[in-house]
Amino acid sequence: MAVDYAALKKGGFMRQRQKDNFSLRLKVVGGNLTAEQLITIANISKKYGDGHVHLTSRQGVEIPFIKLADIDAVKSELLDGGVFVGVCGPKVRTVTACQGGEICPSGCIDTHPLALLISERYFGKELPHKFKFGVTGCMNNCLKAEENDVGVKGCFVVNWESELCSMCGVCLKVCRPGAIKIKEDRLELDGAKCDNCGRCVKSCPADAWKGESGYMLSFGGTFGNMISKGNSVLPIIKDRDTLFRVADAAVDYFSKYAKPGERFRVTIDREGWDGFTAALERAYGNA
DSSP states (O other), X not given: OOOOHHHHHHTTEEEOSSTTEEEEEBOOGGGOOOHHHHHHHHHHHHHHSSSOOEEOTTSXXXXXXXXXXXXXXXXXXXXXXXXXXXXOSSBBOOOEEOOGGGTOTTOSSOHHHHHHHHHHHHTTOBOSSOBOEEEEOSTTOTTOGGGSSEEEEEEEEXXXXXXXXXOOOHHHHHOTTOOEEEEXXXXXXXXXXXXXXXXXXXXXXXXXXXXXEEEEEEEOOEESSSEEOOBOOSOOBOSHHHHHHHHHHHHHHHHHHOOTTOOHHHHHHHHOHHHHHHHHHHHHHOO
């Protein structure tokens, strides 16, 4: 029987140089695995591979040296251990994320729950080419959101409450872009300079700076054979419903206008950013 290598690749089994050997890509959402899942992966690697795993540049795990004859057994035993295979080819890939506000003091949003929701909505969706989502928790941008087709970056929309302020000056010291100034015994925030990092909120001893979590989205990032920084074309998004309407619009645009084998950025550049931005703005405003 002929082997459908294309179907195997779409299902996460990538051919190696060694005949009838495959490196199996697993589904790892937001870089998180349980201890039980790690034990399962280790056991599969020892039983069916050569005893090692590879950590990919996008928080993935691959088990090399899986034999063609063992593929069905490997899939079954992984599933029993709560581990799912990944995807390759022209599909929405595994969603990456940093640890976010649940663990990291700098985080402005909880990244992993959002990564799970994005994965549930889009993972494995067939598209004209591969498509990547990445979620980073703050302006430190550890996940490098702009390298993704759709990048999500956590931020704070900040507001100063004068009656609570002791004018201690801590916020001026931590504000890296220099957006906060003292003028006539008041603090003034220069919105053009503010990068919405939220350091003023996190450092204020009097709780005079208030912060509302939000999402900055970027579109069309790539970092491979073609390097392009994703562009931010919308205001800060403050709720998940709007975020997903906008993300839906981006994915639908790619599905509708892309040529087969064309990356999202190429599609936007070819069709024009004005039309693409208009489609996003309609989704953004459709509350």
